[in-house]
Amino acid sequence: SMGYGLAWSYYYGYLKLILPGLADRVKTSTFWDASNQRIAPKLFILLPTSCFAHPTLTDGDSAVQPGAHLREFKANRSGNPQRVYRNFVYKVTSEDGQDYYCVAEYATPLLTLFEMEEDTLADLSKEEKLKQRAIFKSTLLDILTRPGVKECQDACVLLDVDDAPNSATSLSQLLLQA
Amino acid sequence: SMGYGLAWSYYYGYLKLILPGLADRVKTSTFWDASNQRIAPKLFILLPTSCFAHPTLTDGDSAVQPGAHLREFKANRSGNPQRVYRNFVYKVTSEDGQDYYCVAEYATPLLTLFEMEEDTLADLSKEEKLKQRAIFKSTLLDILTRPGVKECQDACVLLDVDDAPNSATSLSQLLLQA
Ligand SMILES: Nc1nc(=O)c2ncn([C@@H]3O[C@@H]4COP(=O)(O)O[C@H]5[C@@H](O)[C@H](n6cnc7c(N)ncnc76)O[C@@H]5COP(=O)(O)O[C@@H]3[C@@H]4O)c2[nH]1
Secondary structure (H helix, E strand, C coil): CHHHHHHHHHHHHHHHHHCCCHHHHHHCCHHHHHCCCCEEEEEEEEEECCCCCCCCHHHHCCCCEEEEECCCEEEEECCEEEEEECCEEEEEECCCCCEEEEEEEECHHHHHHHHHHHCCCCCCCHHHHHHHHHHHHHHHHHHHCCCCCHHHHCCEEEEEECCCCCCCCCHHHHHHHC | CHHHHHHHHHHHHHHHHHCCCHHHHHHCCHHHHHCCCCEEEEEEEEEECCCCCCCCHHHHCCCCEEEEECCCEEEEECCEEEEEECCEEEEEECCCCCEEEEEEEECHHHHHHHHHHHCCCCCCCHHHHHHHHHHHHHHHHHHHCCCCCHHHHCCEEEEEECCCCCCCCCHHHHHHHC
16 A cells, blocks of 8 residues: 555655764754753654644744754665755743754655645545555554654654644644653 | 655656756866766766665776766755755766766665665565566656656656676766766
């Protein structure tokens, strides 16, 4: 199924490559000391319930402020020498005025499901999209929790984002609580 | 099915983004004048029959020599601001000593199918891998040949690569003939 393949693609083509060295890139960034280590050495992966991913998190919630990119990770992959992978640090401010930083982004494969639902040529109904989203998430959890991938499992957090219009939780609140 | 989802992901998450501006990035590169325009303003997408993609094309055939990267394309995508996409130019020399250049790479989603087949947790036999490869290719052709995507269709070429051990055609020959 689609969600199954997208989860494996996300693991082999991305998480397996970038997660092992992520904590080191966080701890050697300017954010580590500047924030008194108020930045988790992990990737927060956002899973919107609608599968719609904004271009930046700030577009999704202006209270999630842009920070800066972490150091790049490069690898030869599939005919592309020194392909560039890099993550971005966002800043959220708690109610008592404390700044927190986090490495976060949406799970890009979900955006594909959203775009397919909108495309008349792709054969994807809203129900099927939500079903494939669930398969994507459960497959990813299976991959990340099996023996032997601890360096990936500890290095990322999957967060559901309820983006229904009447949703009670904003992106910034979700990140502050995570 | 997996191949169907990977094809749509490859289109919406990559080809739709990078192909429209590719010809311009080729024609404004140093290769355009340096090679007397012996470089096609297109992306050659290699589809190995085994789905195995070498890290670089040179690893697949030492007669395919490294050139250099084209100018980067950046876009805000799915929470990653200014995500970097860039392609690479390779050089092949014909029998009469003429140098030709081409922008080429393997189709990244196929490597995922190969890695899944090797992974005991992923449920993918060799037969199923080949079936999903065929679905990936036919779906991609359907997407690229429908009305309204001419800027993508003219900007890439899909090339099957027979990488069986007894294969008669090398990667360099394939690229010279393309
Ligand atoms: N050759 C090539 N160069 C690229 O820059 C590139 N970017 C994407 N792709 C391929 O297009 C398709 C759609 O990409 P998407 O971003 O939705 O999924 C991506 C995305 O969710 C994640 N990922 C990969 N690279 C990055 C990255 N640099 N930043 C964030 N996420 C990434 O992992 C998935 C699989 O990646 P690949 O397995 O490399 O192949 C992708 C995929 O088949 C590329 N292919």
